Amino acid sequence: MAGNSATVASDAHQGTDAPVTLSVRGLQKIYSSDTGDVEAVRDLTFDLLQGELVCLVGPSGCGKTTLLRCIAGLLEPTSGTVELDGTKVTAPPKKMAVVFQEYGRSLFAWMTVRQNVELPLKNAGMGKAERKAAVEKALHAVGLDHAAGSYPWQLSGGMQQRVAIARAVAYEPEVLLMDEPFAAVDAQTRADLEDLIRTVWKDLGVTILFVTHDIDESVYLGERVLVLSNSPTIVQEDLTIDLPAERDQLTTRSMPRFTELRAHVYEQIQKAKRGTGATA
Numbered sequence: 601m602a603g604n605s606a607t608v609a610s611d612a613h614q615g616t617d618a619p620v621t622l623s624v625r626g627l628q629k630i631y632s633s634d635t636g637d638v639e640a641v642r643d644l645t646f647d648l649l650q651g652e653l654v655c656l657v658g659p660s661g662c663g664k665t666t667l668l669r670c671i672a673g674l675l676e677p678t679s680g681t682v683e684l685d686g687t688k689v690t691a692p693p694k695k696m697a698v699v700f701q702e703y704g705r706s707l708f709a710w711m712t713v714r715q716n717v718e719l720p721l722k723n724a725g726m727g728k729a730e731r732k733a734a735v736e737k738a739l740h741a742v743g744l745d746h747a748a749g750s751y752p753w754q755l756s757g758g759m760q761q762r763v764a765i766a767r768a769v770a771y772e773p774e775v776l777l778m779d780e781p782f783a784a785v786d787a788q789t790r791a792d793l794e795d796l797i798r799t800v801w802k803d804l805g806v807t808i809l810f811v812t813h814d815i816d817e818s819v820y821l822g823e824r825v826l827v828l829s830n831s832p833t834i835v836q837e838d839l840t841i842d843l844p845a846e847r848d849q850l851t852t853r854s855m856p857r858f859t860e861l862r863a864h865v866y867e868q869i870q871k872a873k874r875g876t877g878a879t880a
């Protein structure tokens with residue numbers, strides 16, 4: 601089954617009319633230090649079309665976080681470009697939001713859930729009434745209407761991560777970047793959060809780039825999966841996930857096609873680890 605490459609389509613977005621939202625071209629990042637240079641990312645090129653949910657997987661240490669930080673305008677690439685709606689990213693763009701793994705550190709403990717979600721809107725100069733409506737909509741989207749007055753430390757890890765997601769979507773970003781956001785929560789909560797992401801994605805029409813270590817998660821969530829090679833990194837494969845749009849933890853994960861796609865990605869990651877997958 602793992603050798604089923606011939607039945608697995610690449611170039612997922614060919615034939616769709618949606619415009620390109622995010623464009624990464626020839627991205628390279630070399631870290632320089634006293635002990636020498638580390639080429640984390642060599643030559644990454646891919647596009648995200650408007651409204652896509654794309655997952656990014658690759659071997660540990662292959663440069664996923666480096667790539668995301670370059671896309672988010674938090675790190676300057678050594679060469680290559682990132683463009684959002686045709687404009688080069690040189691600083692964190694207003695139309696982008698990022699959700700990190702460490703939800704505990706990303707929320708302010710002395711602020712209520714409502715205040716945490718409201719803060720970036722306040723900083724952006726949004727009026728009070730508009731802010732209130734945006735916060736209510738975002739908390740409702742993540743199923744936390746009842747927790748608006750609670751403090752983060754009164755919530756479970758999964759609920760805290762939902763607050764971080766609400767804070768990111770309240771802003772109505774065009775692109776949502778997620779860096780292994782569910783790595784620190786238990787399996788049951790993780791499954792719930794995966795479904796939440798697909799619901800929020802469908803309801804709000806946001807473009808999502810979701811980084812994960814977890815092969816099953818990438819196939820379950822994504823419309824496309826980008827498999828990265830070992831460091832120094834290139835895109836080893838751009839894979840279409842041709843599963844039905846309506847996904848369900850039980851039904852989707854027990855589909856033969858799910859098993860085939862998961863086996864295919866697994867095989868690609870093994871090749872990436874051995875350094876035999878990349879052709880460029």
Ligand SMILES: Nc1ncnc2c1ncn2[C@@H]1O[C@H](COP(=O)(O)OP(=O)(O)OP(=O)(O)O)[C@@H](O)[C@H]1O
Nearest residue numbers: 631633638640659660661662663664665666667831
């Ligand atoms: N600030 C830095 N200075 C020097 N090297 C760095 C720095 N940050 C990352 N690296 C190196 O760059 C490579 C890619 O790191 P990065 O954290 O982007 O990978 P990753 O795929 O996100 O890792 P993981 O799968 O473990 O989360 C690694 O070899 C890492 O050691």
